[in-house]
Amino acid sequence: MAFDIDRYTATSVSVNWSDLDLESFRREPLPEPSLRTLRYMADVEYHTVCYTRDLLTTPSHREADVSAFMTMWNREEFWHGEALAAVLAMHDITVDYDQLKASRLKLGWKDRLDPIKQSVLGGLVGHDFVAVHMSWGAANEWSAITAYQRMAELEEHPVLAELLRRIAKQEARHVAFYTSQARERLAASTRAQKVTRFALSRFWAPVGSSIMEPDEVRHVMGHLMSGAEGRRAARKVDDSISGMPGLGGLTIVQDALDRLGVAA
Amino acid sequence: MNDTNGAVRIPTSGARPAPFDVRDFARTAQGSLRASLDLDAVAGLPAAAARTLRTLAVLEGATMAHLRNVLVTPTHKDARVTAFLVSWAYEKYWIADALHLIADAAAPAGASTAESAPRAPARETGRGPIRRALAGFGQGPDVVGAHLALGFVDDLVLDLAYERLGAAERADGVDAAVVLAEAVARIRAVKARHTRFFEAEAAGRLTASPRSARLARRELARSPWPLGSGSVAADDRRAFARFALGHRAGGAGGTGAERLARGIRSLPGIDARTAARVIRRLEA
Ligand SMILES: [Fe+2]
């Protein structure tokens, strides 16, 4: 299904929480492990703009659509970070830009090599790299929706559930964009399918793995994705990813949980 | 030093200006300008104005290519700067949208010499992401100041064109010109906050670090001007530069080129030679 980019840009808004009773968190605070997960989510949302580095400018009329989407998408994700920070603030946890900077400074060499690796890869496979980028984005957005849904189910906090529902609704539009782009590019090229299969199965890791400490990744995945319900949610994401052209049989989310030792 | 260029400055009245509030900027970012545009009234603008509008639209819309080039360097680690750039790109998206609409209403695409399609695809200019990332290894956080200086100077260049678009036609008293002047004033007000951020943040960093100032001189001297001009046809770029630099505003400000040079030199550690190089690249 075609994604209507003009409709998307015209209706893109920062997520609203002004009508929600955040004071309720003072009366019914979230438990410490949940706050730790929420903090991780906020950091990941704030870091989204860094993924703009993966954008390759290819001579294509669709590139204007990609640019327009990325502009709105960056801003929506930034506001997801702000919304989650507002919840954390009710628990006297302050997220400020200087702290975020400190966490990005920890990234080190691996992170700095990333754009080079990706540009070299992009140069080698040209157009097909865009298929990787779009499929990768789709996997991340599906994961984000799932994470927010799981969080809402686990906490049973009505105000948190409503805020996460609003955020997840925006993530669903991100999924729609990435999948429409990815499907089209994958369907057009078996080479794109092969490169994407290789990149996803070889390099994909849960969102935030490249910017957060391994302990934090394990905590969040254990918190949200362990047990039968967690696995079922993971399988659902894998089914969506493997439903794209040429990606049948991929189980990258379940594989990642196994690697992290998250109990099924 | 407040009258050195066409950019809107916040009067400081002797006191240091308050530090730029990035959160407040994000909260009050200006979205679509469509509702404020009287497109019926702009038909019949001179072809030169329509051509400049089209070029400006492409330049304003080239944010993602610029973001990508900047984010492969250590600048991506500065969360305050990246938070600013997110809303900056959003505001510029809608400025470009408004400019495309005005240009199309003034002179349907194809009627003017500029053939850039709406939201024209960006072509690569200068060094690609690989060379930038490799250069970034040696630069460290000092490169952030250089990138902010680029943003400031680009704003100065574009503002010269906006000033001329908004001022020259006002004298004619034609309806279309008045409507254009209003739209341009609205756009300049949105951009004034960007300029203020770039200027204050660049000045702080260039003052604090001589190395940052050296990197800024180098980046300024070798960047394509205006920054998004990789997406603009060569003759449109040249026409744009003539339009922006050749204009002599009222008062004793001198030509656009002279005022631009003064604006560039107002950055700490940026000399007349660097300013001359920027202008030479613009005029090339
Ligand atoms: Fe998000």
Ligand SMILES: [Fe+2]
């Ligand atoms: Fe998203």
